[in-house]
Amino acid sequence: MALENLFGLVKDRWNGITGNNPPAEKPKNEPAPAEIPAAPGFKCPRCLTVTPTDVFAAGMKVCPNCNYHSRISADERIEMFTDKGSFTEFDVTMKSLNPIDFPGYEEKQRELAERLKMNDGMVTGLCTLRGEKIVLGVMDSRFMMASMGSVAGEKITRAFEYATREGLPVIMFTASGGARMQEGIISLMQMAKTSAAAKRHSDAGLLFISIMTDPTTGGVEASFASLGDIIIAEPKVLIGFAGRRVIEGTIKQRLPDDFQSAEFQLAHGFIDMICERRFLRRTVAHLIKLHK
Secondary structure (H helix, E strand, C coil): CHHHHHHHHHHHHHHHHHCCCCCCCCCCCCCCCCCCCCCCEEECCCCCCEEEHHHHHHCCCECCCCCCECCCCHHHHHHHHCCCCCCEECCCCCCCCCCCCCCCHHHHHHHHHHHHCCCCCEEEEEEEECCEEEEEEEECCCCHHHCECHHHHHHHHHHHHHHHHHCCCEEEEEEECCECHHHCHHHHHHHHHHHHHHHHHHHCCCCEEEEEEEEEEHHHHCCHHHCCCEEEECCCCEEECCCHHHHHHHHCCCCCCCCCEHHHHHHCCCCCEECCHHHHHHHHHHHHHHCC
């Protein structure tokens, strides 16, 4: 009898190790545990930290872990930066044509216009900042990466010309992939056009503050965006002309890890200051009053 008991004990132990024991029966009337949905959040592209959407929005869309300043729409930027209800947009109905008959270009613009409720990635207008009247330009990277085509170039030029006539400072928020390839040489002409308008504004003794956000690259960075009397950047944003791989392939050298970051540009004298988004209103308003 003792031998049978010992054999049964060994069998139970073996089944426990190999997982051969039958599963325990669940109580018949016990409700199934409720599934907890994952909270929506923003995943930072720099540090990969996920922040709950409401916390991220309350923090002006800045990563609380690494202080990366994410991309925001033109409407969000205008709401954060200008005095409430003071913004009046210029050239609202202006739309790009298809000067080189690029396939699918008109359809792409139409689809973006319907979805984003805007005709181009550049928004310009007149507003006040802490009571000071300014001409404002804001790029919205959702519209074809805010690439500078004929409309963006014309809007920027007209904004500078209006400011020159009225004796007003110009503030430009840039966030662009550069020239718009769908318009070919027409887009490249906008570099000289906007630069000339900025020069005339400067010759009139007026203030131009360029604020570079993520990313400011290509023909925008190589033209009016770099011509500000004061050049500001948000923290950790990408600033540069050509891509990293293109440069490394050309010079046959490895670039520093922080190359083309706002911090790298500040250390090498390309920009004047880095300013966090929460301080931009106060900082720019102070600079305008100092230069009146």
